[in-house]
Amino acid sequence: xxxxxxxxxxxxxxxxxxxxxxxxxxxxxxxxxxxxxxxxxxxxxxxxxxxxxxxxxxxxxxxxxxxxxxxxxxxxxxxxxxxxxxxxxxxxxxxxxxxxxxxxxxxxxxxxxxxxxxxxxxxxxxxxxxxxxxxxxxxxxxxxxxxxxxxxxxxxxxxxxxxxxxxxxxxxxxxxxxxxxxxxxxxxxxxxxxxxxxxxxxxxxxxxxxxxxxxxxxxxxxxxxxxxxxxxxxxxxxxxxxxxxxxxxxxxxxxxxxx
Numbered sequence: 627x628x629x630x631x632x633x634x635x636x637x638x639x640x641x642x643x644x645x646x647x648x649x650x651x652x653x654x655x656x657x658x659x660x661x662x663x664x665x666x667x668x669x670x671x672x673x674x675x676x677x678x679x680x681x682x683x684x685x686x687x688x689x690x691x692x693x694x695x696x697x698x699x700x701x702x703x704x705x706x707x708x709x710x711x712x713x714x715x716x717x718x719x720x721x722x723x724x725x726x727x728x729x730x731x732x733x734x735x736x737x738x739x740x741x742x743x744x745x746x747x748x749x750x751x752x753x754x755x756x757x758x759x760x761x762x763x764x765x766x767x768x769x770x771x772x773x774x775x776x777x778x779x780x781x782x783x784x785x786x787x788x789x790x791x792x793x794x795x796x797x798x799x800x801x802x803x804x805x806x807x808x809x810x811x812x813x814x815x816x817x818x819x820x821x822x823x824x825x826x827x828x829x830x831x832x833x834x835x836x837x838x839x840x841x842x843x844x845x846x847x848x849x850x851x852x853x854x855x856x857x858x859x860x861x862x863x864x865x866x867x868x869x870x871x872x873x874x875x876x877x878x879x880x881x882x883x884x885x
Contacts, residue, residue: 629671629701629734638675638694638705644879645740646673647725648732649704654802655823656830660700666783666795666830671734672725673705674743676879681707712743712872716863718755720762720803726750727816739879746871751814754862756854759807760847763800767843770796770836790832797839798830804846811853 634640650670651657657667677688688694692707706714706722714722726747736744770793787793802820809817820826828834834842 629669629703630698633696633698633701633703636696638677638688639673639696639703642675642677643673643705643735644676644708644737644875645725645743646671646733646735647728648672648734649721649724650702653724653728653732653818654820654826656798656820656826658827666786667700668702669700671701671703672722673703673735674708674711674725674740675705676708676739676876708875709872712868712875715750716865716868718750718752718758720755720759720806723750723755723816724818727818729819732819737879738882739875742875742878743871748814749867749871750863751810752860752862753811753854753857755810756807756850756857759803759810760850763803763807763843763847763850766796766800766803767840769793770800770839786832790836792836792839794830794832797834797836798826800843801829801839801846802826804843804850808846808850808853811850811857811859814859 629639639646647653648670649672651667652669657669660667675688677686680686681688688707689705692710694705696703696705711722715726726744783793783795786795802822805822806816806818809815829839
């Protein structure tokens with residue numbers, strides 16, 4: 627399942643990369659190989675990088691708005707410039723937060739600068755994540771209900787939408803993200819690798835009716851709001867501490883480049 631060598635040789639995944647790991651179905655424990663005729667999974671990864679100094683003081687730009695998406699075959703890799711990544715982590719972005727709580731085997735690269743970020747992941751814990759997770763879940767619910775065929779959908783996924791009357795993959799994301807958010811508000815950590823993986827796979831394979839998914843989602847939305855009000859987590863991250871961490875990561879990275 628390794629990322630192809632030609633991709634790993636790209637600067638943003640090699641020389642500049644401070645942290646790289648799997649995301650999506652692989653990290654959740656719900657991945658099905660594309661050899662399976664019903665599989666609709668890509669192989670997803672996420673990375674953070676620090677480009678050379680001329681990207682900060684010169685006129686060069688990294689990717690599109692400091693984000694670079696790399697697609698080749700079944701691989702879908704997103705790389706964020708590290709300051710943008712930290713800003714999104716501070717806001718409670720569900721997709722980026724997940725890299726801080728991966729199971730060890732799902733990390734592909736950890737530099738000392740990346741380890742510094744992982745060691746300080748508790749700086750990003752707070753009740754504010756409720757709004758991000760609930761908003762993301764609402765988006766999944768709307769897309770699922772609209773029966774919209776997006777450009778990113780492969781033919782197999784479109785056929786599943788036609789067969790079951792809703793986007794099963796969106797349904798699985800919806801339930802997963804709500805459960806993740808509730809757990810985070812209660813425990814202060816993300817359980818990225820899912821103990822309920824078998825159930826999430828059932829949803830992704832169309833074994834749950836749309837009505838059942840909506841009922842479960844409504845129940846989870848209520849539990850999420852309750853968990854938000856009862857949570858003893860900080861209201862939001864301490865911005866000054868996050869800012870100092872951002873500087874420390876850069877200094878750690880630059881020290882490593884001198885060696």
